[in-house]
Amino acid sequence: MAVVGQQLTAPESGWKRYDDKNPCFKYQGQWADYVYSSHYQGSHKATSIQNDKVSFKFYGTKLRIIGYRSSEYSTSIEIKIDGIAYIYSQQGASQFQTILFEATGLMLDQHLVEIKKLDASGTNAYIGLDAIDIDSTGRLLHPDEVTSIYDLSVGKRIRCHYTAGSNQFGTFSDLGKETSDFIPSASTATPNGDFYWICVGYDYLERLKLVADRNIQIGISWDTLNAAGIVTGKEIYFTEVPSAKFNIRLLTGGISSTDKDNEWDKIIVESNLGGTITPGDNNVWNWNGVWSLTSTTRTEIGATARVVRGQAFVANYSHVYTPDTSSTSGPVGFRPVLLSSLPSFEIESKELIPSTVWYTDTGTITLSASITHLNNIQIQYRILVNNNQVYPTEGYTSLQPTPTTIVVTFDKTLLTERENLIELQVQDEYGNKTSWDYTIIKENIDTVTAERRFEFPGEWNQEDNSKISIELGGGLKLVEGVLNQDYYVTTTNLNHIITLGRSNIINVVVDGSDDIIENVNFIEDMTTPTPLGAGYVSEYDLRLNRFTDINTIAVIIK
Known part of the structure; x- marks a missing residue:
């Protein structure tokens, strides 16, 4: 087996060769053709300009860079394979069709390659490309x-x-x-x-x-x-x-x-x-x-x-x-x-129920959709939850004629807390694809919008501070969407509307100073104001495990 530094005038068994003139190579800069019979197919391309580069893609698992080695060529040539950089040299005793670089054991897939001259013009001025070798079953592609x-x-x-x-x-x-x-x-x-x-x-x-x-x-x-x-x-x-x-x-x-x-x-x-x-x-x-x-x-x-x-x-x-x-x-x-x-196929009448689930909920979620395709081409599909395939277990379903209606259920336990991306991916029998995605929120907390209006009769002093907080499960409290902080009434915030964060709310707590009488008013289907004595803490039990029925809370301090 040939090694880096060795002359190789033809690809070895299991490899095939592409010449530097192949249109799949994308040259950027001042590359020029140099004709000489000892080059592969009689010529190669070279440049002396710093940062000039050539790029290409290939499908396969291995790559060899073939070029002319000379004392006039660079010792600092960068090659990137899928963004990972390596350095190789093209300097040495004069030799045509030399293996300058080799990479093997790559994943069988498309790989993007970029070769660039790093050093400045002058000594070791040139880099060149004569050919590349890849898997005999592989394919060279233009980067675009x-x-x-x-x-x-x-x-x-x-x-x-x-x-x-x-x-x-x-x-x-x-x-x-x-x-x-x-x-x-x-x-x-x-x-x-x-x-x-x-x-x-x-x-x-x-x-x-x-x-x-x-x-x-x-x-x-x-x-x-x-x-x-x-x-x-x-x-x-x-x-x-x-x-x-x-x-x-x-x-x-x-x-x-x-x-x-x-x-x-x-x-x-x-x-x-x-x-x-x-x-x-x-x-x-x-x-x-x-x-x-x-x-x-x-x-x-x-x-x-x-x-x-x-x-x-x-x-x-x-x-x-x-x-x-x-x-x-x-x-x-x-x-x-x-x-x-282009032929179009549409995912129609899409439905995924529900859009939100509670973290203790059990059961299944149903996805249904109708799929149509121009000329009734056959399609197949799969469903992913958070990029993990859930139906079928692998690959796509078998091909089925269009139009077709699909109904798939999957367990709610597959969802994680917060947002979950549900994807329906469809391809036709020729590999053309479309998709539809949907987000389901799995909640362990709830949302409430609080409106607070503060009205003080007569004179009001800065020392007469009152504070309001929302008591959460686990002994925590929430003010202005921040845990464990107090909200103080000031002359500049007598009228206030706050959208609170999501939480399993237990109580609304109003803690007032000695010389202020507080009234707590819950509008939107709540009770009438409840007068409280000076200096007392009012705890109003919402008696709701999940605070989903109340749109607004108004706290009025007089």
């Missing part, structure tokens, strides 16, 4: 990549496959899957490879809008695409999401070079996709060297002049004629837009 269309948001991307014959509209398939190598960034007339759809937002019909990250085909004319219905929009389907509706068309390009109110300028040239990219970045959009056909007619030239964009620089503007498959300044390509009306 998702595998389900339901997980897309602006700046995220999803993989897709496209195959076509020369000057023919082709077939899209395998949404979210790694099927083959990527279509070259310079494209091809007979594509049979993968590319990315990048999410750029929504259209006016609130359909998800995605744009291909490259021209997926060259040598195809505007007339060919128009005959296939692509210029104005054609409905297509993906078996991965059979109930979703997809429409494919061309970008708009502006009726003149000064017209910026079009999709090419607004998306490709100007947008940073919510801060996830640099606007116009060729590493994202692969516009360099290929014109992209648009749906727009350049009317100032003629009815058959169709606008093309890109090629030499991102904002470049020109035209070809409808039968043309190329231009004198470069090939003409097909870069589609995908619009998606």
